[in-house]
Every structure is written in C-alpha cells, then in structure tokens.
Amino acid sequence: MSEPENGGGQDPNRRDFIYIAAGAGAAGAAAMVAVPLIGQMNPAADTLALASIEYDLSKVEEGMQAVVKWRGKPLFVRYRTKKEIADAKAVDVKSLRDPQTDAERVKAGHEQYLVLIGVCTHLGCVPNFGTGEYGGWFCPCHGSEYDTSGRIRQGPAPKNLEVPEYSFLSDTKIKVG
Amino acid sequence: MSDHPSTYTPATGIEKWLDARLPIVRLAYDSFIDYPTPKNLNYWWTFGGILSLCLGVQIITGIILAMHYTANADLAFDSVERIMRDVNYGWLIRYVHANGASMFFFAVYIHMFRGLYYGSYKAPREVLWLLGCIIYFLMIATAFMGYVLPWGQMSYYGAVVITNLIGAIPIVGPSILTWLQGGFAVDNPTLNRFFSLHYLLPFVIAGVVVLHVWALHVTGQNNPTGVEIKSKEDTLPFTPYATVKDGLAMIFFLIVFSIFVFYAPDAMGHADNYVKANPLQTPSHIVPEWYMLPFYAILRAVPDKLIGVLLMFAAIAVIFALPWLDTSKVKSMRYRPVMRWFFVLFVLTCIGLGWCGGQLPTDMVFSLTNDKHGNPIGLSVVLLSQILAFYYFAFFLLIMPWIGLKEDPLPVPASISEAVLASHNKKKG
Numbered sequence: 001m002s003e004p005e006n007g008g009g010q011d012p013n014r015r016d017f018i019y020i021a022a023g024a025g026a027a028g029a030a031a032m033v034a035v036p037l038i039g040q041m042n043p044a045a046d047t048l049a050l051a052s053i054e055y056d057l058s059k060v061e062e063g064m065q066a067v068v069k070w071r072g073k074p075l076f077v078r079y080r081t082k083k084e085i086a087d088a089k090a091v092d093v094k095s096l097r098d099p100q101t102d103a104e105r106v107k108a109g110h111e112q113y114l115v116l117i118g119v120c121t122h123l124g125c126v127p128n129f130g131t132g133e134y135g136g137w138f139c140p141c142h143g144s145e146y147d148t149s150g151r152i153r154q155g156p157a158p159k160n161l162e163v164p165e166y167s168f169l170s171d172t173k174i175k176v177g
Numbered sequence: 178m179s180d181h182p183s184t185y186t187p188a189t190g191i192e193k194w195l196d197a198r199l200p201i202v203r204l205a206y207d208s209f210i211d212y213p214t215p216k217n218l219n220y221w222w223t224f225g226g227i228l229s230l231c232l233g234v235q236i237i238t239g240i241i242l243a244m245h246y247t248a249n250a251d252l253a254f255d256s257v258e259r260i261m262r263d264v265n266y267g268w269l270i271r272y273v274h275a276n277g278a279s280m281f282f283f284a285v286y287i288h289m290f291r292g293l294y295y296g297s298y299k300a301p302r303e304v305l306w307l308l309g310c311i312i313y314f315l316m317i318a319t320a321f322m323g324y325v326l327p328w329g330q331m332s333y334y335g336a337v338v339i340t341n342l343i344g345a346i347p348i349v350g351p352s353i354l355t356w357l358q359g360g361f362a363v364d365n366p367t368l369n370r371f372f373s374l375h376y377l378l379p380f381v382i383a384g385v386v387v388l389h390v391w392a393l394h395v396t397g398q399n400n401p402t403g404v405e406i407k408s409k410e411d412t413l414p415f416t417p418y419a420t421v422k423d424g425l426a427m428i429f430f431l432i433v434f435s436i437f438v439f440y441a442p443d444a445m446g447h448a449d450n451y452v453k454a455n456p457l458q459t460p461s462h463i464v465p466e467w468y469m470l471p472f473y474a475i476l477r478a479v480p481d482k483l484i485g486v487l488l489m490f491a492a493i494a495v496i497f498a499l500p501w502l503d504t505s506k507v508k509s510m511r512y513r514p515v516m517r518w519f520f521v522l523f524v525l526t527c528i529g530l531g532w533c534g535g536q537l538p539t540d541m542v543f544s545l546t547n548d549k550h551g552n553p554i555g556l557s558v559v560l561l562s563q564i565l566a567f568y569y570f571a572f573f574l575l576i577m578p579w580i581g582l583k584e585d586p587l588p589v590p591a592s593i594s595e596a597v598l599a600s601h602n603k604k605k606g
Contacts, residue, residue: 038356041370047360067457072362074457118457119362122482124341125334126459140461141338142477143538155538158482 052177054169057113065129067118070176074118074126075164077174080148085111087135088149098160102149105163115174116150117164122157137161183207208394213412214419215400217597221295222398223426224288230427231281232386236379238274239323246326248372250365253328254453272442278320279445280434282468285313293499294520296508297399303500305392310497312385317469317493319378322371324466329450334463336363336371342476345486362456402596403508404589411593462537470534471527475569477538478562488566495573502573504581512587516580523572526565533562 050071057077060066065078080088088102106114118137120127125141132138132145134153139145144155151160166176185206187193196203245264247256260267289309292298298306325336340363344354359366397406406412413419437444445467449460465473472489479485495502510517536558544553590596 041359042356043360044366047364047366050361069457072360072364072456122341124337124344124363125463126457128459128461140459141334141463141538156477156480156482156485 050177052175054173054175056173058172060113062112070117070164075176076114076116076118076129076150076161078114078116078129080112080114084135084148088147088151091147091149091151097152098158100149100151100160105149105151105160107168110168110171113174114148114150115163115166115176117162119162120144120157121152121159121161122155127161181207181211181213184211208390208415209420210414210416212394212415213397213406213409214415215398215406215411215593216413216418217400217402217593218398218419218422219401220422220426221287221291222400223423224284224291225393226423227284227427227430228281228288229386230430231277231284232379232383234277235274235281236383238270238277239376239379241270242274243376246372248326248369250328250368250454253326253368257327269438272438275446276434276437276442278323279466279468280430280437281316282320284430285316286468289313289496290524292399293523294510295399295401296403296503296505296510298500299403299503299505299508300500301396302392302399305389305396306500307497308385308389308392310493312382312389313496314493315378315382315385319375319382320466320468322375322378325368325371326375327450328368328454330452330454330460331447331450331463333363333454333456334459335465336367338463340367342486342489345483347483364456399508400593401509401511402590402593403512404591404593404596407592408594464535467531467535470532471530471569472534474530474534474562475566477534478559478566480559488570492566492569495570499573499577502577504578505584505586506581507586507589509589512589513580513584514587515584516576519572519576519580522568526568526572530562530565530569533558533565 053068053070055066055068055075055077057079060077060079062079063081065076068075068077085102091102093099093101103111118126120139120141122139122142122144125139127137127139127144127146129137132154134145134147136148136150136153137146139155139157142156144157145153146157146161147153149160150163152158164176166174169175183203183206185196185203187196187202192202195201242260245256245260245267247253257271260271262268264270292306292309321335321339325332340354340357343357344350346353355361357367358364359370447464449463452460464470472492475492476485476489479488505513505516507513510520538559540558541553542556542558542561544555546554548554590599
C-alpha cells in the first residue's frame with residue numbers, strides 16, 4: 001500500500017491525537033504498574049498492627065532502667081534519681097541544639113519516670129546509659145551524647161531521644177502507643 | 178579495537194556452520210586471542226582479569242551458600258552456623274565467599290588506583306571509567322547487603338546505620354526509610370529483601386562488566402606511557418602474552434587468597450558478628466568492613482547528620498566526575514612530575530581515612546596534655562579525619578584541575594614501541 005503524499009493519515013491532527021493518546025495511556029499504565037511494585041515494600045498490615053503495650057512501672061526501682069521492645073525498637077523506661085532530675089532541670093534550655101525543657105519530656109507528677117525510644121537520632125544505634133559527659137546516654141556508634149533528660153548535648157545527632165506517645169493508666173502503669 | 182579486522186577463520190565444518198548463524202566463536206577469538214594489547218603493559222594491568230575471577234568465585238560460592246541459607250530473622254544466624262559446622266565443606270565455601278569479598282575489594286582498589294595513576298579515565302575512555310564506577314558502586318551495595326545476611330550483631334547494626342543514612346534526607350527521608358526497611362526498624366522484611374537483592378546484584382554487575390569490556394575493546398587499552406597505539410609495532414596479541422601474564426598474576430593472587438581462607442579466615446571480620454543480632458543492645462564498637470572504612474571516616478568527620486551523609490555520598494560521586502576534572506593533556510603520571518606526588522599523598526590519605534574509620538569516635542591519635550576537665554588535648558581522630566577528608570576532596574576538585582594547567586610535563590615518547598626500545602637500551606647500556 002502506498003502512503004499518501006501528505007505523509008500519513010487524511011488529517012494530521014487526528015494522527016497526532018492518536019500518538020498523544022497512546023503515549024498518555026502507556027504512561028498511565030506504567031504508573032499503575034509502579035504503584036503495587038513500589039508499594040509492596042512498605043510495612044505490611046501485620047507489621048503496622050503491632051499493638052500498643054502496657055508496662056508495670058513498679059518493676060523499675062530508683063536509678064534503674066528497663067529496656068522493653070516496642071515496635072521492633074528498644075524502649076527505655078528510666079526511674080531517675082533526684083540528682084538526675086535536678087541536673088536535667090538546671091540546664092539552660094536556650095543552649096540546647098533541640099531546645100526542650102525537662103517538663104516537656106515527662107508527665108506532670110511523674111517526673112521521676114523518663115520514657116524514651118532508645119534509638120539514637122543520628123543513625124539508629126542503641127545508646128548506653130552511664131557513659132559520656134552529660135550523665136545520660138552515649139551512643140557507641142558515632143559518639144552522640146545525651147543528658148539525663150535524653151536531650152542531645154554533643155555529637156552528630158540532630159534531635160533529642162524521642163519520647164513516645166504514652167499515658168499513665170494508674171500511678172504504676174503506663175500504656176505506650 | 179573496533180578498527181581491528183577479524184582474522185578468525187573457521188577451521189571445521191561445524192565452526193563454519195555456527196559462524197554463519199551466531200559468530201560467537203569469532204567474537205571470543207577477536208576479543209581474547211587475537212586482540213592487540215599494548216606491548217608495554219605491566220603487572221598493574223593484570224587486575225582486570227583478577228577481578229573477573231573474583232566475580233566468578235563470588236557467584237559460584239554464593240549460589241552454593243544460598244542452597245543452605247535461610248533468609249528469616251529467627252533462623253538466619255543458626256543456618257549460617259549450621260553451614261559452618263554441619264554442611265559438608267560449608268566452612269570452606271563460606272570462608273571463600275566472606276574473604277572473597279575482601280579480596281575483590283582489594284583488587285578493585287588496585288585497579289582503580291592504577292587507572293588514576295596512568296590516566297586511564299581520560300578521553301577517549303570516559304565511558305569506560307563511568308562503567309567501572311557503576312560496577313564499584315554496585316559492589317558496595319552488594320557487599321553491604323551480603324554482610325547483613327548472617328544476622329549477627331555487626332550485620333544488624335550495619336544495616337541500621339546504613340539504612341538510617343537515607344533518613345537524613347529532609348522531609349521525605351523518614352518515609353523512604355520505612356519503605357526501605359519494610360517496617361519501623363530493621364527486621365525480617367529488611368533481611369528478606371536484602372537477600373533477594375544480594376542474589377540479584379552480582380548478575381547486574383556481570384552485565385555491566387560486559388559493557389565495561391566492550392567499551393575497553395572499542396577504545397583499546399591504555400598503557401603505562403599513556404600514548405595511544407599507533408602501529409602494529411606497539412602491540413602483541415592477547416594470547417599468549419596477556420593470558421599468560423594474567424594467569425601468573427592470578428596464581429599469586431590466589432596464594433594470598435588461600436592464606437586468608439585457610440590460616441586467617443576471620444582476620445578481616447569482627448568477633449561481634451558471631452553474636453546473634455539483638456535489637457536492644459548495640460555492640461560498644463561498631464565498624465563496617467575494612468573496604469568501607471574511608472567513607473565511614475568521612476561520615477563521622479562532620480558533626481552534622483545531613484552534611485556528613487551528603488559528603489559520604491559525594492566522596493563516591495566525585496570519582497564519577499574525574500574525567501572532567503583533570504585538565505592535563507598528558508595521561509600517564511609517569512610524565513607528570515608534580516601530580517605524581519599529589520597522587521602518592523592521595524593514596525596515603527585513603528589509607529589514613531581507613532585507619533580513622535576503624536577507631537572509636539572519641540579516640541585520640543596522640544594527646545599532648547589534658548585540659549581542666551581532664552579531657553585530652555591533641556590530635557583527635559575526628560580532627561585527623563577532617564584534615565584527610567579535606568585533602569580527599571581537594572585532590573579531585575582543586576588539585577586535579579589546577580595542577581593540570583600549571584604543571585610542566587616531562588617529554589612523552591612518540592610511540593609505545595619507542596618507549597619500550599629506549600628502556601631496553603638503557604638497561605643494556
């Protein structure tokens with residue numbers, strides 16, 4: 001079959017429309033294929049369904065720290081000594097990298113209990129308590145140091161140790177998550 | 178070379194039959210038997226062949242290990258221990274695979290420094306260099322994911338730290354991190370996808386190696402003088418000259434490889450990786466494998482998360498840009514009397530950064546005295562890392578462009594053949 005002299009169809013505009021429509025259709029189809037292929041890597045329903053946990057604080061004594069697993073991560077539950085609380089309150093908030101008062105990081109009336117996600121905000125290692133200059137946590141991976149309120153004081157971490165969402169069910173029981 | 182005409186003549190009937198349908202024997206003959214190589218290639222040029230050997234060893238041992246390994250967070254560690262204790266020759270296969278990764282990187286670093294010294298990245302070999310950079314990047318990714326699979330403490334926290342690098346990206350970082358990990362922390366989904374990709378990537382590497390060799394055979398090999406091939410006088414056929422030279426180098430390479438496998442199989446590993454992964458307790462000193470230590474030192478040199486991560490990736494990215502950063506008209510540093518010393522300093526810097534990456538972040542190189550709080554004053558590992566990281570980038574971004582314009586190169590020989598004869602006569606006289 002020989003092509004007409006005007007280089008294709010009877011009406012060039014109709015031919016252009018077919019090209020564009022086919023291209024747009026292919027792009028749309030590619031996007032629809034990409035959604036499940038990319039989405040499958042996000043947390044599955046069972047991973048998301050990790051229930052909140054309850055924790056009995058009477059198991060922790062003054063000056064002690066319990067480590068509980070919550071959503072695959074360590075949760076620090078620390079019963080702070082009076083000196084630790086006083087140290088945390090004495091800090092000039094304006095001098096901090098991620099300014100937060102000690103009161104903002106504990107529940108009123110329960111300030112002896114500090115509940116933290118035990119994951120360094122730098123690159124995710126688990127900091128150890130009792131080493132480092134600020135009396136709090138020290139991350140062995142890259143040397144970030146946190147104070148007795150879990151606030152970042154020195155090293156590469158940009159933020160304070162995260163305080164999870166939690167509430168007191170009674171004086172000795174908390175619910176995390 | 179592309180302008181080298183094929184000299185293959187099918188000898189038998191079956192070869193003629195095949196040559197008319199799929200000239201694969203002709204391709205192999207032209208590429209690895211009759212292929213003209215510069216006649217002055219030295220032993221630094223044998224690492225290309227050695228690297229193909231390494232890739233082959235890793236793929237074969239890896240496929241075998243996958244037959245016995247279980248990719249599940251509860252079972253992975255025990256399945257590796259079972260390979261070490263119960264599977265027939267499992268200990269051997271795993272030690273070859275684990276040490277093979279180190280030997281692979283050892284060879285690739287020599288191969289890269291060789292390319293750097295002799296200017297093998299310069300026109301017309303830019304694409305060849307870029308393909309090599311892609312292979313190196315894929316090697317890093319593959320090695321990292323492979324190291325996670327035994328699910329020991331170092332595996333686990335290596336995966337935690339490296340995936341968290343992505344979390345440093347502003348705004349979208351945390352969502353991408355969750356997407357990569359498949360959960361809120363490194364866990365079973367992370368292990369499974371790493372196993373899948375660790376199995377896939379070596380074959381991707383093999384594909385890019387084919388492109389790398391293709392690009393090499395289009396431009397022809399560089400050589401110690403950096404002067405292009407000008408006549409048949411400058412070359413020798415690949416077989417037997419290069420094959421035998423490569424073969425001898427492989428034997429010596431395999432001897433060193435065997436010494437590690439049989440006498441010091443854990444010399445390059447970490448004892449902590451024989452402890453099962455525990456998400457609640459980070460080992461007191463976590464370090465990556467030796468071949469990633471220089472980049473780790475650059476990451477830790479900066480007290481800011483995002484900038485540290487960006488610099489670490491930039492340290493790899495800058496290698497890709499090398500062909501366009503070097504302004505010198507002379508390829509080989511043999512004829513670049515000034516640049517040569519900056520090159521030596523660069524090699525020492527990389528080794529120095531590697532050393533820094535292996536120290537604790539609070540360590541001191543040396544301390545002169547203590548301040549009033551009892552803290553040591555002197556040269557800290559962090560400060561040394563900063564100095565070395567500065568030189569690392571300065572070498573590429575300042576020294577390369579600047580020295581290339583300012584330097585007075587030594588006279589370059591007219592041809593490879595002339596250079597070979599000149600050195601021969603000098604030795605005789």
